[in-house]
Amino acid sequence: MSGISGCIRFDGRRPSPDVLPAMTEAAAYRGPDGIRTWTGGTAHLAHLALDITAEDARETQPLVEDDLVLVADARIDNRSALRRSLSDRLRSPDPTDADLILAAYRRWGTDGPAHLLGDFAFLVWDADADRLFAARDPMGMRSLYYRVEDHRLLFATEVKQILAVSDVPARLNEEMAVAYLAANFNDQTHTFYEGIRALPPAHVLVADEEGVRTDRYWDLDPAHRIRYDDRREYVEHFRELFKKAVRARLRSTAPVGLLLSGGLDSGSVASTAGWLHENGEPGLAPLRTYSWAFDQFPECDERYISDHIV
Numbered sequence: 001m002s003g004i005s006g007c008i009r010f011d012g013r014r015p016s017p018d019v020l021p022a023m024t025e026a027a028a029y030r031g032p033d034g035i036r037t038w039t040g041g042t043a044h045l046a047h048l049a050l051d052i053t054a055e056d057a058r059e060t061q062p063l064v065e066d067d068l069v070l071v072a073d074a075r076i077d078n079r080s081a082l083r084r085s086l087s088d089r090l091r092s093p094d095p096t097d098a099d100l101i102l103a104a105y106r107r108w109g110t111d112g113p114a115h116l117l118g119d120f121a122f123l124v125w126d127a128d129a130d131r132l133f134a135a136r137d138p139m140g141m142r143s144l145y146y147r148v149e150d151h152r153l154l155f156a157t158e159v160k161q162i163l164a165v166s167d168v169p170a171r172l173n174e175e176m177a178v179a180y181l182a183a184n185f186n187d188q189t190h191t192f193y194e195g196i197r198a199l200p201p202a203h204v205l206v207a208d209e210e211g212v213r214t215d216r217y218w219d220l221d222p223a224h225r226i227r228y229d230d231r232r233e234y235v236e237h238f239r240e241l242f243k244k245a246v247r248a249r250l251r252s253t254a255p256v257g258l259l260l261s262g263g264l265d266s267g268s269v270a271s272t273a274g275w276l277h278e279n280g281e282p283g284l285a286p287l288r289t290y291s292w293a294f295d296q297f298p299e300c301d302e303r304y305i306s307d308h309i310v
Helices: 019-026 077-085 099-115 158-162 174-181 231-248 264-278 302-307
Strands: 003-009 035-040 041-046 063-065 068-076 118-127 131-136 146-147 152-156 197-199 202-207 213-217 257-260 287-288
Touching: 003 019, 003 068, 019 035, 019 041, 019 152, 019 158, 035 068, 041 068, 063 099, 068 099, 077 099, 099 118, 099 131, 099 202, 146 158, 152 158, 158 197, 174 231, 213 264, 231 264, 257 264, 264 287, 264 302
Parallel strands: 257 287
Antiparallel strands: 003 041, 003 152, 035 041, 063 068, 068 118, 118 131, 131 202, 146 152, 146 197, 202 213
């Protein structure tokens, strides 16, 4: 996955020039396809590129369009639907995922993430309004951490990128350590370091001179029900959604790897991917499966199932 990082000041001063290099160097392995930065006034942003899809290879991030600057670690799955609904906002007939995210922000503002399907963590800096907007996908597949100080906001894909800034202390968050040792994993906002927080899944963040605010933009709707007359229709509906999900994750310019055990989850993914390939679905990356083998501990070895799936 790619990476993002940056520093925003809300006191009119420019961020220190050594902050962004320290943050990018701490996670340089996330940018084998290029590390690019953007500096403008009180904001410095960076993108560490790992190109997975054909669209990734055409991206140039940070993406700058007029007053907005975007950095994103993302894979957007509902590209066709977004191209139709955002056609008047897109500057290219074949947009990248970053193009779609920025166009969604221009159209729907802070409601934009609710229209995106896929894995994403992104930030949009509005230079005219001196406002930062950030969002994370509902399942939390892409990470986003931040540190709020008196007049400075640091953000990054990994905690250690923030800790790499010279004046950020690495102090243990004892409450988080106790919660972890007590097997209490319900807190999705705190980290093991004081002052560094995680943006929870399905949340957005808005930061300006008035402060930092977070809000949830998506949740399960317990009142929503899908009802069919025939039980087989539920099976077909689920199967179609599952195929779409597997197909989306086979959008890659390189082979896709799958950790295959003898269980239901990975076996279903592998079988569905194989079915899509056998039925000639276009544009699918090859699938490679990887399985643990325990010759000396046969009770732990699941090859008697996974070999049949392969």
